[in-house]
Amino acid sequence: MVQLRNELQTFPRSGKVVEYSGTARLDRRTKQLVRRLEAGDIAIVDHADIDRVSAEELAESGVRIVVNVAPSQTGRYPNPGPLQLVQAGVCLIDAPGADLFETVAEGSRITVRGGNVYRADVQVASGHVLTEAELADALADQRTRVTEALAAFAENTMRYLRDEGRLLAEGIQFPQLDTRFRDRHALVVARGPGHKRDLRIVKPYVRDFRPVLVGVDGGADALIDAGYKPDVIVGDMDSVSDRALRSGAEIVVHAYEDGVAPGAPRAQALDIPFHLVPAPGVSEDVAMLLAFEKGAELIVAVGTHFNLTEFLERNRSGMSSTFLTRLRVGEILVDAKGVSRLQSRRTGVWPLVLIALAGLAAILVAILVSPAIRDVLDLVGTRLRDALGIG
Numbered sequence: 494m495v496q497l498r499n500e501l502q503t504f505p506r507s508g509k510v511v512e513y514s515g516t517a518r519l520d521r522r523t524k525q526l527v528r529r530l531e532a533g534d535i536a537i538v539d540h541a542d543i544d545r546v547s548a549e550e551l552a553e554s555g556v557r558i559v560v561n562v563a564p565s566q567t568g569r570y571p572n573p574g575p576l577q578l579v580q581a582g583v584c585l586i587d588a589p590g591a592d593l594f595e596t597v598a599e600g601s602r603i604t605v606r607g608g609n610v611y612r613a614d615v616q617v618a619s620g621h622v623l624t625e626a627e628l629a630d631a632l633a634d635q636r637t638r639v640t641e642a643l644a645a646f647a648e649n650t651m652r653y654l655r656d657e658g659r660l661l662a663e664g665i666q667f668p669q670l671d672t673r674f675r676d677r678h679a680l681v682v683a684r685g686p687g688h689k690r691d692l693r694i695v696k697p698y699v700r701d702f703r704p705v706l707v708g709v710d711g712g713a714d715a716l717i718d719a720g721y722k723p724d725v726i727v728g729d730m731d732s733v734s735d736r737a738l739r740s741g742a743e744i745v746v747h748a749y750e751d752g753v754a755p756g757a758p759r760a761q762a763l764d765i766p767f768h769l770v771p772a773p774g775v776s777e778d779v780a781m782l783l784a785f786e787k788g789a790e791l792i793v794a795v796g797t798h799f800n801l802t803e804f805l806e807r808n809r810s811g812m813s814s815t816f817l818t819r820l821r822v823g824e825i826l827v828d829a830k831g832v833s834r835l836q837s838r839r840t841g842v843w844p845l846v847l848i849a850l851a852g853l854a855a856i857l858v859a860i861l862v863s864p865a866i867r868d869v870l871d872l873v874g875t876r877l878r879d880a881l882g883i884g
Contacts, residue, residue, distance in 0.1 A: 513557060513584075514604040517597050523547045524684070524711060524732045530554035535603055537593050539563050543585075545686045548574040552581035558605050560586045562593055565623060571635040576628040586610075588620030664821075665779070667786050668768040670743055672724045674787035678704035681784060681794050682723075683777045684711035684732060688796025691829035692719045695793065704793065707784060709777045712796060713737040727770075727780040730756030738765055745783065747776045774814025785822045792822060795829040 513535075520526035521539040524547065530536055532555030540547060541563040551559055565575040565587050579585050586608050593610065596617045597603060604611040610618040680699065682688065692715060698704075699721065708716050710728030714737050717723070723742040726733060730746060738744065738760065744767035748754035752771050760767040772779050777797050784792050819826065 512604065512606045514602065515557065517599065517601050517603045518556075519594055519597065519599055521594070522732075523551070527551060527554050528734070530556055533557060535560065535605065537562070537597065539594065540565070542567050542569060542572050543574040543578060544572070545574045545577055546684060546688070548578040548581070549686075549689075552578055552583055556583060558584045558586065560588055560591075560593065560605070560610060560618070560620060562588055562591045562618075564589050566628065566631055568631065568635055571632055573632060575623060576625065576632055579623060579625050579628060585623045586620040587623055588618045591618035591620065593618050664786060665770065665772045665782055667770060667783055668745075670725065670745075670768070670787070672705060672743055674705055674784055674789045676788065676790050678702050678791045678793060679707055679784035679789040680704040681707045681709065681777065681780045681792060681797065682712035682716050683709040683780075683794075683796040684715060685777075685796030688712065688715055689719075691795040692716075695795065695829050698793070704791075705784070705789065707780050708733070708737065708742070709780045709797075713740070713742065715796070725780075725783070727783060728756065728776040729754070730759045735763060738763055744768065745770055745779070747772060747779050774818065778814050778818040781818055781822055781826065785825070789825065792826045793829055794826060797828075 515533050515535040516531075517537055518526060518530055518534045519537040520529070523538050523540045523543070526536060526538060527547070527550040530551070534554070534556050536551060536554075536556045536559045538559060539562050543551075543561065543565045559578065565585060566572050575585055584605075586605070588608070588610070591610075597610075597612060601612065603617075604614075608620040608622045609616055610620070680695065682692065696719075699706075705725065706716055706721055706723045707725045707727060708714070708723040710726075710730065711732035711734075713723045713726045713728075713733050717737055717740065722740055723737065725745060726737060726740075726742045727745045728747055730738070744760055744765055746754050746756045746760060746767050746769050748757070748769050748771040750771050750773055752769075754769055754771075757767070757769065770779060770783075772782075777794075781792055781794070781797075
């Protein structure tokens with residue numbers, strides 16, 4: 494039997510894995526799995542087209558190896574997620590169709606040798622180690638064919654635009670909330686690409702303007718992780734934690750237009766009061782429209798989706814609701830990536846005090862090191878004493 498090592502002998506970008514042994518963590522929903530992962534674990538996922546957000550969170554968790562029982566890059570659209578994961582130093586193994594969710598238990602010890610997975614030295618799966626070079630080549634090829642995806646996307650958008658157009662004419666009937674939006678800024682946080690970086694960027698803005706904090710599903714956890722308490726949580730409750738739901742925020746459950754709300758049973762099970770809002774589109778659209786209809790002066794979006802790649806990452810075939818939401822909200826919507834250009838409403842007194850102290854310190858140093866200046870000051874002091882009759 495080969496002696497197992499607790500060290501990954503690999504150059505992850507080249508895919509030359511020798512052997513690594515670690516604890517298996519499994520979940521078919523990657524956004525739930527990343528909450529349980531610890532450094533050194535081996536993540537087993539079922540995630541076709543690993544998106545950028547999932548790649549970021551998997552890399553940040555400290556896992557050394559990710560085994561995917563679905564294709565990490567299907568070619569459906571230019572997906573940079575798998576390449577981003579490998580560039581972060583994570584070994585990514587594709588084993589489509591492998592029955593690891595049936596043969597490997599959560600928390601069990603498994604070993605990866607090359608692209609093969611072993612439990613108790615018995616092979617349970619065989620896969621392919623994805624290299625940086627092949628992922629980069631595949632991404633470049635997909636980008637040359639993006640026109641096909643764009644045409645289908647635009648056609649689907651136009652098909653549903655007519656049906657969802659009443660968003661502009663009628664709006665959505667929102668319930669009465671305790672949280673006051675009128676004449677305040679609202680920060681709407683979704684779990685999208687770069688949302689953690691965007692939250693860091695807007696930290697001075699949040700401090701100075703104290704906006705209403707709206708978390709869209711997992712965006713509520715992002716707010717809590719950043720040290721904030723969400724005021725309102727909007728979503729279908731599929732990716733938000735119990736911790737966030739129990740944080741004291743007002744809960745708005747996004748339901749389908751027919752009234753079916755997959756998130757309602759969860760809120761009921763936690764015995765948390767909630768408001769039900771039937772609406773077309775996705776939850777981040779509902780969150781923006783909520784802030785708008787309640788009279789927010791400005792809406793700042795963090796981690797929300799808008800470009801083609803981001804929509805295709807979420808397996809959305811069109812963007813009619815989001816397009817209409819942007820039209821309705823209009824000029825009061827600002828993307829967080831531009832907030833860093835905003836000047837703070839007030840500088841505060843401490844920066845000025847520090848500048849003054851620095852100037853005084855510089856003068857003091859100049860006096861101490863310059864005999865000529867000391868002589869002049871002594872002369873001035875003597876004449877002042879003579880003028881005042883001080884002996």
